[in-house]
Amino acid sequence: MKAVVLGAAGGIGQPLSLLLKSNPLVTELGLYDIVNAPGVAVDLSHIATPAKVEGYLPADDGLKKVLTGADVVVIPAGIPRKPGMTRDDLFKINAGIVRDLATGIATTAPKAFVLVISNPVNSTVPIVAEVFKKHGVFDPKRLFGVCTLDVVRASTFVSEILGDRSLATSIKIPVVGGHSGVTIVPLLSQSTHPIPSSISSSTIDTVINRIQFGGDEIVKAKDGAGSATLSMAFAGAEFVGKVLRAKGGEKGIVAPTFVNLIADAEGGAKLKAELGAEVEYFSAPVELGVEGVYKINGLGTISDSEKKLIQVAVPELITNIEKGVSFVGAPKL
Incomplete structure (x- = not known):
């Protein structure tokens, strides 16, 4: 398996590359x-694991060289968030970066699985899709927005309110919508x-808010020196590992990820019916297979308060998606 990291020298890219070098499924990095x-x-x-590692710069067709033969391409490239900056504030700069990298993938490694970390994911994933469509190589089964950090945060924060941090590795909580x-x-x-019912609704509301805006907590704590890099690298490597295992033939691997709902027409249609909205992309529990997306699962039984959260999420998500689609359709300045 050849894994490629685009943006490998950055705050996410370096620790992510380290974790992928440590993954025995990666034979070339x-x-x-x-x-x-x-x-x-x-x-x-210099690390004693089997994966061969090579690094490239833009000069001398570096992007083409690094992408040649790629099985999985991970994109953490882009600028980090700064204090007071939302993910959407990153759009103008990161959108251009992702568009150009997507063009390279479309022309050199169109069959690779593409995992997008660059924020804002709700917009950058549609950007990659639109670039691929322009080149006639779009396969919705092979394009993923990495939302694993939201799941990691949910497990961590819930273990804290349960009073047992050792549960963090075993608690599983689906996180849906966007990123x-x-x-x-x-x-x-x-x-x-x-x-437990003994935990107050205000505590639960605080946890939900913390999962939704956990990135702000890190940006503030780093005091302008960066955003979620180490936790994102950990979460990204976890998702890459699941994709590699599924690509290798392991069955039954399910992970929440932001995908185009036509990747599984039947599952996507059922999910749209549950949402009561015509949304093109959504993060849902997805069963992974050798070709990428195998099955998109629905929301399952959710509480009334969660239904309200989804009602708030969907319009915002549709706006984010349209912003990405429009960016590719607009003429370059």
Whole structure:
């Protein structure tokens, strides 16, 4: 398996590359960035794991070289959030970066699985899709928005209110919708470790808000020096690992991820009916297979309060998606 990281020298890219170098399923690791990628590659190449590592810069067709033969491409490239900046504020800069990288993938590795981390994911995933459509290579089964950090946060924060951090690795909570603010909808009612009725509704509301806006907590704590990098790298590597396992033939792997609902026409149609809205992309529990998306699962039984959260999320999500689609359709300045 050849995994490629685009933006490998950045705050997410470096720890993500380290974690992928440690994954025994990765036999070749390609790193690309506008600076420092060859140095990161040499550093990682000294680690005693089987994966061969090579790093490339834009010069001398570096993007084409790194993407040649790629099975999985992960995109954490872009600028980080700064204090007071929302994910949507990142749009103008990161959208252009993702568009150009997507063009490289479309022309060099159109069959690769593409995992988008670059924010705002609700808009950048549609950007990649629209670029692929322009090149006639769009396969919705192979395009994923990485929302795993929302799931990781949900498990962590719920373990805290349950008073046992050791549960964080075993608690499973679906998080649906999108990957920014109110579009993030944690389905706490479906937690594998039920939340006792003794825990107040205000505490639960606080946890939901923290899951939705956990990135702001990190931006503030880093005092302008960065955003969620280490936790995002951990979450990203976890999702990449699941994709690699599924691509290798392992069955029954389910992970929430932001996908185009036509990737599974039947499951997508059922989910749209549940949502009561014509939304093109949505983060839902997706069963992964050797071709990518195998099955999109529905919401299941959710509480009235969760239904209200989804009603708030969907209009915002539709706006975010349209922003990404429009960006690719607009003429470049």
